[in-house]
Amino acid sequence: MNLTQYTKEFKYNIRLAYPVILGMLGHTLIGIVDNIMVGKLxxxxxxxxxxxxxMIFIALSLGIGFSTAITPIVGEADAEKNTQKIRAAFHNGLLLCIILGFMLFGxxxxxxxxxxxxxxxxxxxxxxxxxxxWVGFSLVPLIIYQGYKQFADGLSMTKYSMYAIVMANVVHVIINYCLIYGVWFFPKMGILGAALGTVISRIAMLVFMHVILSRQAQLKTYFHNFSLDEIRKETLSKIVNLGVPSALQMLFEVVLFTAGIWxxxxxxxxxxxANQIALSLASMTFMFAxxxxxxxxxxxxxxxxxxxYKKLVVVARSIFLLTIIVEILFAILFVIFHQIVPPLFLDMDNxxxxxxxxxxxxxxxxxxxxAAxxxxxxxxxxVVIGALRGLxxxxVPMYITFFAYWIVGFPISYYLGIYTDLKAVGVWIGLLAGLTAAALFLYLRFHYLTQIMIKN
Structure with missing residues (x-):
């Protein structure tokens, strides 16, 4: 194996990835800000x-999982220079995100x-x-925003969602501060103020994303003459057929971790x-992946x-390799600081x-x-799930993840956590087993499909 053919792809991979990572961390920050400000009440x-x-987190996983169907269709059409296919994926995908946002709120x-x-x-x-x-209603603008984000991601324009998240965080902190504590002439609303802060910041994020994308010269053709006449049953079906399994796959993982908390x-x-401390740290590093x-x-x-297809395999493996390197670095940090970090989350002087x-x-x-x-x-x-979605x-990945998380992972978590002295450590050994099974079988699936594509 010639490592150079993979490592030379790292620079472009990182250039595309860093705005997405910052955007993901921004989403996480909105929840952290709510917890810090509300905690003082x-x-x-x-x-x-x-x-x-x-409850919101489970609904959100379905919405985000479904919206990812837009990106591979747009990405494939972008490489084909097929403007009409991109436009159809964007308009039909956006309509489905609007419908899904209201359904999740309901x-x-x-x-x-x-x-x-x-x-x-x-x-x-x-x-x-x-x-x-109120926070349930904020899912409506957030899932519609996801339609814009996945469209832009498919065109390799990952920076704009990062700008939108940064702006939303600033708006969120200011409105939260004013409405939770009743600063200046604003009413003191407590946790309802936090909920309204989330709603307003997500509406602002959606408006910002629409304005910034619609003003890009190269995207004018996709924003000109928005019309229901462009809605096509075959395009809707394609997005739904990709989106529903993707949403369920994400749901299986989120519910597994929720079951771990339970x-x-x-x-x-x-x-x-202890689970909350370890999970919050692991969630931060997961944003890089x-x-x-x-x-x-x-x-x-x-x-x-x-x-x-040969280049496709090289590119995919370069991303897999980069992910392994990044996660090993985090693993080393977790091992070094595993006894130093947990006390920072607690009042050890009480x-x-x-x-x-x-x-x-x-x-x-x-x-x-x-967790390391x-x-x-x-x-x-x-990242292998991302590659399979790209294909x-x-x-099949939906079935693989269900098997890995719920047939392998959860029974081990349940048995070791409840019936042995390992307790919380046993729960996490089950999570590790489920994730490792998923990684192995998903990679075998990717290898199998790409070998067929290369041969044909």
Whole structure:
């Protein structure tokens, strides 16, 4: 194997990836800002936001997963220089994102009674319900924004979504501050202020994205004469056939991690707190792999459009290799700092909580050692999924991920977490097993498909 043919692709991969990574971190920051600002109101308010956002996160995974169907169609058409195909994918995809945004909002509103079934405290549910109405509505502009983002990503124009996220974060912080605490002439609205801040910032993000893209000279042809006359059943069907399996694949993973949170909660509060610390750190490093997932989707779809399958394999493997290098660097950092970082999340000077906090630190430190290995598997599986989406192969990967996460991963998490002394560490060993199985089988699927394409 000649490593140079892969490493020479790194520069272009990084150039495409870094705006996506910053954008992903920006999305994460919106949630962190809510938690920090609401946390100052009290534990009940923070619990209400956490409960509401757990439901939003599941709906969001479906919306984002579905919208990724637009990128490979646009990427392939861009390589073919087929303007009409790009326009059709954009207009039809945007219509589907509008419909899906309202459907997910409806599901959130209808799903509110589930909070009682989760046996949450009544005072938490009372605060969470109105919060959920507003943040649920914010899914509408966010999923429509995803239609614009995936269109731009397909054209390798990844910077504009980064600009939109930066702007949204600035708007979000200012509005949150004014409406949560009642600064100046604004009413003091508590967690409803945080919800409104999310809605307004996401509407601003959508408007910004539309304006900035529609003003690009090379994109004028795609924004001229928006009309329902361009909606075609065959294009809608193609996007739905790619989008639904992609949405389900993302849902399988998100629900697995949600189940991990639930299992740790069943074990005890120290396990749940340790899980939250390790998961928040692993989620931050995962954003780098998610950025490379988008690059994988863009570049593979481009070379599919050019029908240059040998180059396609080289490009894909260069992204896989870059991901492995990045995740190994993070793994080393996790190992070095696994005992130093967890205390930073806790008030170690509080004598009332000292025993609990010391237990949390020990559990979290052990989880970070597993996270060091698990993020390598997680990184590989997510970039290979991106490559398979670029090939427009989504149904078999959907079955693979279901098998890996729910037939391999979850039973191991459940057994080791509940029935052995490993507890939270056992839950994470199950997550590691599921992600490793997914990485292996998805790569074998990619290798199998590309070998057939090269031979034919």
């Amino acid at each position: 009290g534990a009940t308010e923070l619990a209400a936001v956490s409960l509401g956002n757990s 599901l959130i509103v209808l799903g509110k009674p589930l909070m009682e079934l989760l046996h949450q405290p009544k005072e938490v549910i009372a605060l969470a319900k109105p919060y959920l109405d 299992l740790c909660g069943n074990i005890g509060k120290t396990s749940q707190a 998610m950025g490379l997932n988008v690059v994988s989707m863009i570049r593979v779809s481009n070379h599919k459009g050019l029908q240059d 004598p009332m909580q000292l025993v609990d906090n010391q237990e949390v630190v020990v559990i979290a430190a052990n989880l970070l050692l597993i 290995i698990f993020q390598i598997s997680d990184g590989i599986q997510v 427009q192969d989504v149904k």
